[in-house]
Amino acid sequence: xxxxxxxxxDGFERFWHWTQMALIFTxxxxxxxxxxxxxxxxxxxAVNVHTLAALGLMLLWVFAIFWHLTTGAWRQYxxxxxGLWPVMRYYAWDIFQGKPHPYRKxxxxxxxxxxxMTYAALKLLLFPAIWVSGLTYxxxxxxxxxxxSPWLYWVANIxxxxxxxxxxFVIIHVYMLTTGSSFSHHVMPMITGYDEVExxxxxxxxxxxxxxxxxxR
Amino acid sequence: MAxxxxxxxxxxxxxxxxxxxxxxxxxxxxxxxxTKLDKDKxxxxxxxxxxxxxLQGPFNSGPEVTKACLGCHNxxxxxxxxxxxxxxxxxxxxxxxxxxxxxxxxxxxxxARGNEGMCxxxxxxxxxxxxxxxxxxxxxxxxxxxxxxTGKYYKTPPTKGNKACSVMFEGxxxxxxxxxxxxxxxxxxxxxxxCHFFGGxxxxxxxxxxxxxxxxxxxDVDVHMSEQGENFACIICHVGEGHEWAGSRYNMIAKxxxxxxxxxxxxxxxxxxxxxxxxxxPHPLSVKGLKLNDHVDxxxxxxxxxxxxxxxxxxxxxxxxxxxxxxLRNGEGYKxxxxxxGNGEWRHTYKSIKGSFKYDENxxxxxxxxxxxxxxxTIDTKFDPNKPVEINYFSGDPGDPDSRIWPFKRMHTIxxxxxxxxxxxxxxxxxxxxxxxxxxxxxxxxIKVGMEKNGIPYSGEYGFIESYSYWPINHMVAPKxxxxxxxxxxxxxxxxxxxxxxYMPGRDAPKWLDMLGLLMIVGSLGGVAGHxxxxxxxxxxxxx
Numbered sequence: 001x002x003x004x005x006x007x008x009x010d011g012f013e014r015f016w017h018w019t020q021m022a023l024i025f026t027x028x029x030x031x032x033x034x035x036x037x038x039x040x041x042x043x044x045x046a047v048n049v050h051t052l053a054a055l056g057l058m059l060l061w062v063f064a065i066f067w068h069l070t071t072g073a074w075r076q077y078x079x080x081x082x083g084l085w086p087v088m089r090y091y092a093w094d095i096f097q098g099k100p101h102p103y104r105k106x107x108x109x110x111x112x113x114x115x116x117m118t119y120a121a122l123k124l125l126l127f128p129a130i131w132v133s134g135l136t137y138x139x140x141x142x143x144x145x146x147x148x149s150p151w152l153y154w155v156a157n158i159x160x161x162x163x164x165x166x167x168x169f170v171i172i173h174v175y176m177l178t179t180g181s182s183f184s185h186h187v188m189p190m191i192t193g194y195d196e197v198e199x200x201x202x203x204x205x206x207x208x209x210x211x212x213x214x215x216x217r
Numbered sequence: 218m219a220x221x222x223x224x225x226x227x228x229x230x231x232x233x234x235x236x237x238x239x240x241x242x243x244x245x246x247x248x249x250x251x252t253k254l255d256k257d258k259x260x261x262x263x264x265x266x267x268x269x270x271x272l273q274g275p276f277n278s279g280p281e282v283t284k285a286c287l288g289c290h291n292x293x294x295x296x297x298x299x300x301x302x303x304x305x306x307x308x309x310x311x312x313x314x315x316x317x318x319x320x321x322x323x324x325x326x327x328x329a330r331g332n333e334g335m336c337x338x339x340x341x342x343x344x345x346x347x348x349x350x351x352x353x354x355x356x357x358x359x360x361x362x363x364x365x366x367t368g369k370y371y372k373t374p375p376t377k378g379n380k381a382c383s384v385m386f387e388g389x390x391x392x393x394x395x396x397x398x399x400x401x402x403x404x405x406x407x408x409x410x411x412c413h414f415f416g417g418x419x420x421x422x423x424x425x426x427x428x429x430x431x432x433x434x435x436x437d438v439d440v441h442m443s444e445q446g447e448n449f450a451c452i453i454c455h456v457g458e459g460h461e462w463a464g465s466r467y468n469m470i471a472k473x474x475x476x477x478x479x480x481x482x483x484x485x486x487x488x489x490x491x492x493x494x495x496x497x498x499p500h501p502l503s504v505k506g507l508k509l510n511d512h513v514d515x516x517x518x519x520x521x522x523x524x525x526x527x528x529x530x531x532x533x534x535x536x537x538x539x540x541x542x543x544x545l546r547n548g549e550g551y552k553x554x555x556x557x558x559g560n561g562e563w564r565h566t567y568k569s570i571k572g573s574f575k576y577d578e579n580x581x582x583x584x585x586x587x588x589x590x591x592x593x594x595t596i597d598t599k600f601d602p603n604k605p606v607e608i609n610y611f612s613g614d615p616g617d618p619d620s621r622i623w624p625f626k627r628m629h630t631i632x633x634x635x636x637x638x639x640x641x642x643x644x645x646x647x648x649x650x651x652x653x654x655x656x657x658x659x660x661x662x663x664i665k666v667g668m669e670k671n672g673i674p675y676s677g678e679y680g681f682i683e684s685y686s687y688w689p690i691n692h693m694v695a696p697k698x699x700x701x702x703x704x705x706x707x708x709x710x711x712x713x714x715x716x717x718x719x720y721m722p723g724r725d726a727p728k729w730l731d732m733l734g735l736l737m738i739v740g741s742l743g744g745v746a747g748h749x750x751x752x753x754x755x756x757x758x759x760x761x
Binding site (some may be wrong): 034035036037039043044047048050052091095096097098140141145146147149150152153156157160161163164165168171175176178179187194205 | 333504505508511512515545614615617618619702703704707708709718719720722723724725726727729730731734737738740741742744745748749751752754
């Protein structure tokens with residue numbers, strides 16, 4: 001099957017990814033200030049920026065969810081066991097042997113099974129955890145009865161714990177960029193949109209016929 | 218407990234005599250109870266009192282002037298004789314306690330009762346010399362002390378006291394009663410402040426947030442009362458109707474969110490709360506403003522907007538030790554000046570009549586949950602002498618929706634008590650008899666007579682006990698840009714670090730949470746570092 005450079009990350013997807021990255025870094029930085037880890041900002045500045053960045057990120061997510069649903073891109077995250085084991089084996093063992101990655105990108109399946117599973121968990125568990133706890137935290141005055149209620153303690157701690165988990169994801173996510181043939185191998189597609197993808201004859205014929213701009217000559 | 222404090226001559230020097238209250242009064246020009254918000258009020262006055270034939274005099278005494286006042290203001294007397302300023306009596310509606318100056322024991326000069334000869338200098342009436350004062354005699358009401366506009370009116374103690382005290386007010390210019398009677402108006406800061414700024418025996422001694430600085434405060438000290446700010450007189454907030462004023466410290470409104478918060482024009486307003494003007498959502502509609510408004514239900518406005526009390530150069534007394542009182546030099550009482558306050562003046566750190574003091578300025582308040590109800594240790598309360606006595610104490614709790622975090626001044630004193638009965642004592646301090654402590658310096662006699670005169674059982678044995686009193690801080694509101702910064706509370710070692718029982722961001726991160734977070738971060742960093750290193754090493758080995 002032919003392998004061709006195909007645009008698989010469209011404009012909105014890339015905008016969404018990088019804006020999200022900037023906002024998550026802002027949120028981590030200001031959130032750790034509010035939490036008392038560092039003091040490079042005033043508390044109120046940190047709260048202001050944190051609140052605005054969080055509202056911005058949620059707005060971005062509303063658009064992203066709309067985009068996922070209308071383009072059908074949500075299918076990219078459907079978990080599958082098919083091919084999961086070789087990918088896990090690759091990162092745990094084969095990568096040290098210098099063996100090639102077992103997964104080839106398809107036009108309709110740009111994430112390997114491990115990636116799809118991780119992103120699905122991120123989007124279905126961790127992100128909801130942080131924004132539900134965050135909104136509950138932000139609007140505590142509308143539900144909290146008496147300052148001595150223990151609920152705020154748990155809401156705040158779930159929020160911080162989710163943030164630590166997201167930071168852990170970010171660390172691993174950035175490290176994974178190094179597992180390609182070069183650092184840019186995994187970064188460039190998210191900048192230019194083009195990546196090497198294994199196409200079926202039918203897919204190639206379709207692209208050449210109907211969406212030639214997605215094929216890099 | 219009753220150890221002797223060491224004797225040393227302080228920097229300020231030593232003075233003979235015991236004179237008190239010499240420097241009372243407004244040091245600047247007399248202010249006007251007209252605010253910047255109400256520029257035209259002067260034009261609204263319909264009576265020029267100097268033209269009234271009833272006030273042409275001649276008058277030779279206060280009561281004569283009062284009779285003339287009451288001749289026209291024929292409801293004022295009936296109103297005023299019910300006022301605390303007159304009765305010195307207050308029955309707390311919640312606790313049922315009998316309070317008021319005539320009953321309470323405090324941890325300054327301890328008791329007014331029995332010492333009226335001096336203490337009633339600040340009574341809004343003439344010649345209150347003992348507890349059996351005729352409260353129905355309206356001509357004894359002192360209208361002028363509150364309504365004088367000349368700044369020339371003054372009050373002296375109703376009795377002269379003993380020889381050492383009686384020199385205190387000698388040589389004062391006689392009052393021109395007729396002139397003062399013709400120049401009256403609504404009370405200004407100079408009227409209220411003449412007594413309230415000097416409570417407890419001197420400038421700012423008692424409250425901490427009420428000092429002579431407030432006669433003409435810079436904007437930084439009090440944004441409402443400053444002439445560069447709103448130029449409020451006390452009565453702008455302490456609204457009066459029928460000679461009763463809002464804002465009692467016995468029964469406070471700790472949280473005003475009901476009908477009194479931001480009343481509509483013309484609506485009745487009986488509270489002296491911040492909310493009664495600013496509402497209960499005072500901050501602007503911004504991300505920060507909305508967050509600050511979230512605080513209003515749990516944090517009193519004063520907690521953020523009064524960053525410190527005793528500002529502007531006048532110190533407040535924070536510690537008083539009665540044990541050292543009564544020392545003499547050459548058989549005479551004396552005083553020492555050992556504390557130089559912000560405005561350069563020296564304050565007494567020792568007086569033979571009172572003992573040793575400590576002062577403080579720009580004091581960060583003590584913060585406590587408070588629901589507005591003050592309870593008192595009164596003369597008949599038996600207490601445990603192994604613990605400090607709380608002269609006043611209050612309820613409040615993070616779980617109580619009527620409580621908020623309030624700022625307080627805490628006064629520490631070591632004062633006499635009845636060792637046999639474990640109660641506080643009334644001391645006979647002022648008088649021209651040989652039992653008055655301010656003259657004969659004998660605690661045993663002063664306490665015995667103080668108790669006897671009021672018919673209170675006394676074991677005959679006195680000791681000294683530590684006591685605390687708590688003074689809610691409401692004045693010296695700073696401009697908003699000088700409000701307490703968020704980090705001052707939202708941090709591990711912040712202003713609220715002692716307050717437990719509720720969760721506060723920035724302060725209350727549990728250890729396990731950060732340990733878990735650290736474990737996740739260090740674990741993932743270590744994991745990827747190990748993974749990466751192994752890849753590099755093995756790749757290097759494959760090549761060689």
